[in-house]
Amino acid sequence: MxxxxxxxxxxxxxxxxxxxxxxxxxxxxxxxxxxxxxxxxxxxxxxxxxxxxxxxxxxxxxxxxxTQTGRKQALTVVRKHRLWESFLVERLNFNWDEVHEVAEQLEHIRSPKLVEELDRFLGRPAYDPHGDPIPDASGNLPKAPKKRLSQLKEGQKGVCKGFNDASSAFLKFLDDQDIGMHTEMKVMQIQSFDESMTVQVGKRQVLLSKTATDNIYVED
Amino acid sequence: MxxxxxxxxxxxxxxxxxxxxxxxxxxxxxxxxxxxxxxxxxxxxxxxxxxxxxxxxxxxxxxxxxTQTGRKQALTVVRKHRLWESFLVERLNFNWDEVHEVAEQLEHIRSPKLVEELDRFLGRPAYDPHGDPIPDASGNLPKAPKKRLSQLKEGQKGVCKGFNDASSAFLKFLDDQDIGMHTEMKVMQIQSFDESMTVQVGKRQVLLSKTATDNIYVED
DNA sequence: ATAAAATATTAGCTTTGCCTAAATTTTAAT
DNA sequence: ATTAAAATTTAGGCAAAGCTAATATTTTAT
The missing domain is CATH 1.10.10.10 (Winged helix-like DNA-binding domain superfamily/Winged helix DNA-binding domain)
Incomplete structure (x- = not known):
């Protein structure tokens, strides 16, 4: 075949x-x-x-x-992965930090019709629950140029639009700090010696390491 | 593990x-x-x-x-298979004769939460699109004692409740004859030499071989 | 420039799951 | 009761995909 x-x-x-x-x-x-x-x-x-x-x-x-062929194939897998993640979160009550493992399995299901119908069923979403763009059926990936939280200066505000590290531990950590997709954050202070940041989230102040702020994408 | x-x-x-x-x-x-x-x-x-x-x-x-363990495991696979078939037909516009192959893949996805949520999402269906019972989470299978169309006598009526042969060819054949789940049928005539049946379906008469009538379950 | 450290590759083994051909066991037929 | 046919099992291979240990290449640090 x-x-x-x-x-x-x-x-x-x-x-x-x-x-x-x-x-x-x-x-x-x-x-x-x-x-x-x-x-x-x-x-x-x-x-x-x-x-x-x-x-x-x-x-x-x-x-x-x-190669071109390889990239195309990779994109269909990414597409399936992100569509399934959307399905799990939006229809099956999964928390966005527990979908990854299951999506890793679902992404390998072979059925063009299934993918198309799933996409339709979900209303052709452009982004998955982590804020990552979902490639379309022909493999076009609408890439929004992303900015990292770590690139903001003191006093600047940003709205959380995605995460680079999708590990369960990291996502759970963010959840605990009340940080999620579309959360608004303001940079209060940056520690010069380790580049860690104090960030205003709602009415709380949260300290985030450089590793963390590198892995949070924002839109300002 | x-x-x-x-x-x-x-x-x-x-x-x-x-x-x-x-x-x-x-x-x-x-x-x-x-x-x-x-x-x-x-x-x-x-x-x-x-x-x-x-x-x-x-x-x-x-x-x-x-063994007991083996049966239990088999039943969880059957449960998943039938839940996915229900999902494909009821939410993703699949025709009931095209779900089998995809469900064969989906039935192997490992995630207890996924199965539970899928069941809930579908409204805890008791039967799949082919009329087969869906085992519950503890592996109980509500077995309705099934009667074959071939067991009916001339003049008797029956309502289609399931099929034994789930091959795509067979299901497509039935579709062409306007026979599906819950279709009412009346046995008009039975040929003694080959046990084939003439059956009233809606306003049409359809001739079904013994092989076919053996594979159609009815409730009378 | 060269030796040590870090990376990458090869060689040889393991497991899963399937295959063909040969041997064995059961069943059916005289 | 034998014997032929059918069904089943064993033996010996093969491909995918992983591993460890040994070897080769590239990079880095003196």
Whole structure:
């Protein structure tokens, strides 16, 4: 069968896509290994398989990049992932910090009709519950140029529009601080020695590390 | 991890369950091989794995039966399959004859919360779009004693309540004859030489082979 | 410039799940 | 009761995808 990829292959394509998005250029074996929670040796092996199928360009020792075909395939997986996340949160009462794991499974379901109907059923959403854009059926990704909370200066305000680190721990932490999508925040103070920030959220003040503020996207 | 089964294992458990339902007693290697579209040798192998995990009782050359644990697991898969079929038909505009393949994939998604919320979202349906009962969360299956259309006598009426053969071809055939869930039918004539039936459906008369009438369940 | 450290790749093994061919057991037919 | 046919199991392979240990290449630090 043509156009059929294993779950593992799809996971690699998606991972390469994400790493390429933020780092650009060639994606390293070790970065992939870390993201996919596997060993470098296994990554090398899979990369060769993908290269044989013309899904990636691979030059030994110099990392890997998606081809046009590979990128297209990665985008259909991302699309499915984000549509399912939307479904889980908006129709099935999932909290936005507990959808990731299930969406990782659902994203591999093969059925063009299912994806199309799900999209329609949800009212063709443009963004998922984490504020990430949902690619359309032809693989166009409406990329809003994102600004990090860490880029704001003291006194500036921003509205939370997304998160980079979608780990359950991070999202739970944010929830505890009453920070979520569309939450308004004002930068009160920035510590020069570690770049941590004191931020006004509603009537509370919250201290956020540089790691945290790097992972929160805002619109001002 | 305990309580974790591969997709393949789940497929075998479900297949054994279905064959046990209609044939009772021990399920033969060849019956499984045919249903699962695989070879007898592969079945034997898998059966041994399942026996080691105490999901089935197996006596060489004498077929296989589910243990309590195995039956329970099979029922959770059946539950998921039928809930997803309901979702596809009732919310995503799928036709009841095109859901099977997709549900075969969705039934393997692992997430107790997802199943519970899906059930709630659908209004805790008791039957799936084919008229088959949906097991509840604790694995209780409300079994309505089913009667086959082929068991009716001339002149008797019946209301269609389910189908045994869920093949796409069969379901499409029924659709073409305007026969679906809850369709009322009246037996006009039975051919003695091949047991085929002439049936009144709405204002049309339809000729159904014995094979067909054996696979249509009715309530009278 | 070169040695040490960090990265990447290869080689060889493991498990799952399937296959074919050969051997065994059960069942059916004389 | 034998024996042929049918069903089942065993033996030996194969591909996907992972792992560890050993080797090779690139980068970094002296």
């Amino acid at each position: 043509k156009n059929m990829f294993t779950q593992s292959e799809e996971n690699y394509l998606k991972a390469i896509f994400h790493l390429q998005e933020e780092a650009g250029e060639g994606v390293s074996t070790s970065a992939l290994a870390e993201l996919l929670e596997t060993k470098a040796a296994s990554v090398t092996e899979m990369i060769k398989r993908l290269a044989n199928k013309n899904l990636v360009d691979y030059k030994k020792y110099y990392g890997v990049q998606l | 305990k309580n974790m089964f591969t997709q393949s294992e789940e497929n075998y458990l479900k297949a054994i369950f279905h064959l046990q339902e209609e044939a009772g007693e021990g399920v033969s290697t060849s019956a499984l091989a045919e249903l699962l579209e695989t070879k007898a040798a592969s079945v034997t192998e898998m059966i041994k794995r399942l026996a080691n995990k105490n999901l089935v009782d197996y006596k060489k050359y004498y077929g296989v039966q589910l």
